[in-house]
Amino acid sequence: MRRGRPGKRAAILAAAGRVFGRDGYARAGIDAIAAEAGVSTRTIYHHFDGKDDLFSAVVTASTAQVADTLTELIAAHLNDPAAPPHRALVALAHDWIAAQAEFADHFAMVRQINIEATHVPAAALHTWHETGPARVMAALTNRLAAMARQGTLRVFDAERAASHYLLLTVAAIDAASYHGAVPLPAAETTAIITTGVTAFLDGYRPRAQDTA
Amino acid sequence: MRRGRPGKRAAILAAAGRVFGRDGYARAGIDAIAAEAGVSTRTIYHHFDGKDDLFSAVVTASTAQVADTLTELIAAHLNDPAAPPHRALVALAHDWIAAQAEFADHFAMVRQINIEATHVPAAALHTWHETGPARVMAALTNRLAAMARQGTLRVFDAERAASHYLLLTVAAIDAASYHGAVPLPAAETTAIITTGVTAFLDGYRPRAQDTA
């Protein structure tokens, strides 16, 4: 049974997400989280065993929420495996980026986890990966494989194709915007996504008639 | 004029690079760096103004070294713009990954900078970007443009093409290996690179004759 009042607990989780996302684990202070939540520091220790426990509770909660959101986006945009791929893949990337902005705090925490992967217990890292990224990747892989079966895509390994798609769109945006730290003009965002999807579909090898 | 003896200064820089890379900025202690360098903590404050100053000195030094290494790799592997691209791009990616392993501490520090981009003075971030990534990207962009002029590649925007190449190879490896935290079997490394280069060249759109 969880300790304390659920309302307070939810407020603490939300506030901790904001503070951890903004300041990072090390910089984030229990006092700051308590103030943000409108709660006394003592109450935080009523609900959680300490800073580590609070952090992992926040991450597991937001991980599930984000994974749900992203899998829904995938299902919505790639529901028709016979549809022309360019338009759907561009639209999906746009919404994906929007989700990253909406859950910016979550992704900031995840980046910290990845950076400190060496200092994080391997078991926690593994369970996080299973409930989050692996779930989303499986959904995306599944849809790309369906598109391949329809002849919409030419895919040898659907999982690698999913990786490549995300790298050329989402990761490209992340790199250009310093993971959201530097805001990107909407036009540039669109340009990165469309050129990324074009590269994903067509590649950079000269066409046969070009070499003439 | 730099303070202190150059030998000690070099030892401090090297040790600080190792400790910062291994433990991260926050976790890294001046005492640990001093011990690693075989130097008293007081000597560190003789050479540098403090932890921040030491960190930025380490980063600027290794940034120049890494940028040199990578631009040399680019020049060596893409020296012939008329050569078949697949082989050269795969070989370059392999050596690039090897360089990332060799300078693992540097890249660990860079990742920290990127994560904490919000908390780093914008001027320092900008000069770092100019002397490091921007230099390397310019070199790679230049070579891809040359290949495009030779008809080896079909490129609209050489800089985006350079990004896409790195995303599909280097970034793919980084993501799979948690930035080097989880060692990757050599076979998997090769598979990621070759499939990445194949995607870069050929994309995923069905060939005309496939749709028959």
Add this chain to the structure above:
DNA sequence: CCCAATCTGCCACGACCGTTGTACTTTAGC
């Protein structure tokens, strides 16, 4: 309304760590 759980404010302990002062020893160059 009452009681038990919960929450609050405040204080304090203890650990960690960056930084500095000081007195002493070592090193390098003239």
Add this chain to the structure above:
DNA sequence: GCTAAAGTACAACGGTCGTGGCAGATTGGG
């Protein structure tokens, strides 16, 4: 070999912060 710069060992200050204790206020269910 002398001298000034550089390095060392050690202790201490100061700040931050996680954590817990405690007494009293508050809250919500029976």
